[in-house]
Amino acid sequence: MNETLVDALTEAEAAAELARLAREITHHDKAYHTLDTPEISDAEYDALRRRNAAIEARFPALIRADSPSNRIGGAPESGFAKLRHRVPMLSLDNAFDAAEFVEFCARAKRFLGRTEPLTFVAEPKIDGLSISLTYEHGHFVRGATRGDGTEGEDVTTNLRTMKSLPQRLSGPAPALIEIRGEVFITKADFLALNQAQALAGSKVFANPRNAAAGSLRQLDVSVTAGRPLSLFAYAQGESTEPVANTHWDYLLRLRDWGFEVNPLSRRLGNEADAEAFQNEMALARSGLGYDIDGVVYKIDDLGLQRRLGFVGRAPRWAIAWKFPAEQATTVLREIRIQVGRTGALTPVAELEPVNVGGVLVARATLHNEDEIARKDVRVGDTVVLQRAGDVIPQIVSVVTERRPAHSVPFVFPDTCPACGSHAVRPPGEVVRRCTGGLTCPAQRVERLIHFVSRPAFDIDGLGEKTIQEFYNEGWLHGPADLFRLPQREAEIATREGWGRVSARNLSRAITARRTVPLDRFIFALGIRRIGESNAKLLARHYGSFANWRTQMLAATTVGSDERLELGSITGIGPTIAEELADFFAERRNVDTLDELAAELTIQDAVAAEAADSPIAGKTVVFTGTLETMTRPEAKARAEALGAKVTDSVSKKTDIVVVGADAGSKARKATELGVRTMTEAEWRDLVA
Numbered sequence: 001m002n003e004t005l006v007d008a009l010t011e012a013e014a015a016a017e018l019a020r021l022a023r024e025i026t027h028h029d030k031a032y033h034t035l036d037t038p039e040i041s042d043a044e045y046d047a048l049r050r051r052n053a054a055i056e057a058r059f060p061a062l063i064r065a066d067s068p069s070n071r072i073g074g075a076p077e078s079g080f081a082k083l084r085h086r087v088p089m090l091s092l093d094n095a096f097d098a099a100e101f102v103e104f105c106a107r108a109k110r111f112l113g114r115t116e117p118l119t120f121v122a123e124p125k126i127d128g129l130s131i132s133l134t135y136e137h138g139h140f141v142r143g144a145t146r147g148d149g150t151e152g153e154d155v156t157t158n159l160r161t162m163k164s165l166p167q168r169l170s171g172p173a174p175a176l177i178e179i180r181g182e183v184f185i186t187k188a189d190f191l192a193l194n195q196a197q198a199l200a201g202s203k204v205f206a207n208p209r210n211a212a213a214g215s216l217r218q219l220d221v222s223v224t225a226g227r228p229l230s231l232f233a234y235a236q237g238e239s240t241e242p243v244a245n246t247h248w249d250y251l252l253r254l255r256d257w258g259f260e261v262n263p264l265s266r267r268l269g270n271e272a273d274a275e276a277f278q279n280e281m282a283l284a285r286s287g288l289g290y291d292i293d294g295v296v297y298k299i300d301d302l303g304l305q306r307r308l309g310f311v312g313r314a315p316r317w318a319i320a321w322k323f324p325a326e327q328a329t330t331v332l333r334e335i336r337i338q339v340g341r342t343g344a345l346t347p348v349a350e351l352e353p354v355n356v357g358g359v360l361v362a363r364a365t366l367h368n369e370d371e372i373a374r375k376d377v378r379v380g381d382t383v384v385l386q387r388a389g390d391v392i393p394q395i396v397s398v399v400t401e402r403r404p405a406h407s408v409p410f411v412f413p414d415t416c417p418a419c420g421s422h423a424v425r426p427p428g429e430v431v432r433r434c435t436g437g438l439t440c441p442a443q444r445v446e447r448l449i450h451f452v453s454r455p456a457f458d459i460d461g462l463g464e465k466t467i468q469e470f471y472n473e474g475w476l477h478g479p480a481d482l483f484r485l486p487q488r489e490a491e492i493a494t495r496e497g498w499g500r501v502s503a504r505n506l507s508r509a510i511t512a513r514r515t516v517p518l519d520r521f522i523f524a525l526g527i528r529r530i531g532e533s534n535a536k537l538l539a540r541h542y543g544s545f546a547n548w549r550t551q552m553l554a555a556t557t558v559g560s561d562e563r564l565e566l567g568s569i570t571g572i573g574p575t576i577a578e579e580l581a582d583f584f585a586e587r588r589n590v591d592t593l594d595e596l597a598a599e600l601t602i603q604d605a606v607a608a609e610a611a612d613s614p615i616a617g618k619t620v621v622f623t624g625t626l627e628t629m630t631r632p633e634a635k636a637r638a639e640a641l642g643a644k645v646t647d648s649v650s651k652k653t654d655i656v657v658v659g660a661d662a663g664s665k666a667r668k669a670t671e672l673g674v675r676t677m678t679e680a681e682w683r684d685l686v687a
């Protein structure tokens with residue numbers, strides 16, 4: 001990222017850089033090959049190697065004895081015996097685009113002094129681990145991992161457990177032959193294996209490649225036997241007799257002997273066909289049963305292969321044309337909380353920009369607070385980033401080995417970063433939301449659009465576009481500002497798309513809505529879960545704006561009578577009561593509400609049921625313990641039917657409902673000759 005361009009390096013800087021790269025590459029080789037736990041993406045690893053190679057090309061005198069260019073993989077390090085490869089197992093150079101592939105072909109042709117096109121064999125490059133299998137007189141005798149390319153680990157016993165590995169070659173074969181191929185695990189087997197591992201509380205593998213390596217390199221062979229390892233054969237090492245003249249024919253021999261050869265392998269008559277094959281494979285990739293990270297192109301003619309030979313760790317006759325990497329690692333600079341138009345707080349990762357699959361990524365979603373906790377993502381962490389197609393880049397995991405010493409777990413804020421209102425997360429929900437809907441700048445436009453919509457204030461001529469337009473002008477901070485728009489009528493009339501008539505009409509439409517029924521008013525506030533029908537229930541129950549406001553403020557106290565009453569309104573319930581309480585607990589909302597109410601005439605609600613109910617207009621007192629309903633519930637029901645509920649009995653009282661263990665109030669009612677009834681009689685009356 002911030003690396004000096006190779007061309008700008010001084011000799012001293014180059015030497016220091018080569019030392020650093022040798023150290024880093026060695027470290028990552030070990031992490032990848034020996035420990036099966038890579039810390040960086042393949043693309044990043046490739047970038048390190050390329051930089052190393054570029055510096056060496058410019059300063060050949062500085063090439064180190066331990067240069068990563070001269071070695072590959074990781075030295076064997078386990079309980080396995082070492083096995084020397086008769087012919088070294090080398091690696092491949094990479095191409096990342098068509099230009100690099102063309103350059104590779106040009107180099108090969110220059111080397112060969114030839115101009116006519118080359119015939120290639122193209123094989124999907126599987127992400128697994130390469131192995132070398134030795135057959136003597138047709139019998140499998142030894143098998144080894146690549147190791148450092150010269151010496152690998154003797155995994156013969158483990159390999160014998162694999163069904164796809166022929167113990168005997170069918171048909172005539174050289175006295176001794178080394179056959180190379182890739183051991184891998186299919187995507188489906190990988191998922192099943194990880195599930196089983198997780199269930200057993202065992203190590204879960206990061207990817208199919210690590211799972212394959214971890215499965216083969218088991219000291220207990222019975223573990224390997226239980227693992228779903230597959231094998232494709234694709235190359236040769238030592239052979240006591242020539243087997244074929246072309247690589248293509250060699251693959252056919254492998255198949256005849258009983259190996260599986262990747263059926264997608266194809267002979268390309270001309271190097272110009274490579275690009276089409278590359279695109280074809282890129283498209284096929286996601287649908288394949290196994291992971292591939294590119295295509296290997298091998299010059300078909302084995303005679304030409306011999307002439308071309310090797311340079312450093314790679315052959316001159318083959319190249320791996322990689323797909324653009326879709327994973328990369330980078331540093332997480334900051335976790336920013338974004339507030340959506342509906343008040344949802346979404347964490348966004350701000351990253352050290354990194355190239356993922358050809359796209360520079362500086363930001364990724366972290367979904368929600370549980371996700372952050374689950375992955376324990378912290379500011380300063382090195383994270384593995386993934387980009388699939390068009391979807392927003394995601395953080396897959398954290399490279400905990402690279403975590404800074406002083407890092408602390410991320411604490412999700414409980415206030416809205418856009419407006420400072422408190423942000424709440426209802427039980428059972430994953431999303432934390434800002435409660436300052438009316439004031440929060442992140443939600444303002446959305447709220448205003450809702451506010452003027454048909455079932456709310458129903459202001460003609462004020463649509464989404466106009467709201468956005470006036471908002472951009474800075475005219476609309478809260479809903480109260482809508483009612484101040486008529487003051488700008490002259491100014492509006494001069495705007496593009498407006499005229500005197502339309503401006504006048506808008507003013508009229510707004511003014512006409514200064515008188516509003518309570519239920520529409522409540523609905524317009526856009527409180528979560530308060531749709532039209534709940535707004536109606538509330539309006540009917542509380543009757544007037546003033547009463548509703550007082551009751552809601554009191555209901556912010558958990559366990560208060562007002563809160564219980566609110567929760568016991570049929571159709572409301574405790575969850576919605578909590579949303580209302582959250583809204584009113586936010587001072588900014590109440591201020592905005594009051595500012596708005598000052599602009600309006602809010603009409604009382606007419607209780608539909610109340611008009612012809614037997615208790616309409618009556619004053620009711622409940623006393624004693626009610627058995628089939630709570631006190632707030634009884635009160636709510638009575639009020640819904642148009643009664644007034646009071647605490648003390650007087651001559652003005654019409655009905656006293658006497659519950660169990662009633663005391664002085666019941667006596668007083670009898671004294672005053674007020675009508676009393678039992679709970680059951682009351683229920684019949686209001687049923």
Ligand code: IVH
Pocket residue numbers: 089090091092123124125126127128129130182234235296315318320
């Ligand atoms: S040929 C000297 N063919 O890619 C040539 N390698 O980056 C040696 N690989 O170590 C390799 N599919 O693990 C070859 N069809 C294929 C391959 C393949 C996957 C792996 C293999 C090798 C690495 C080189």
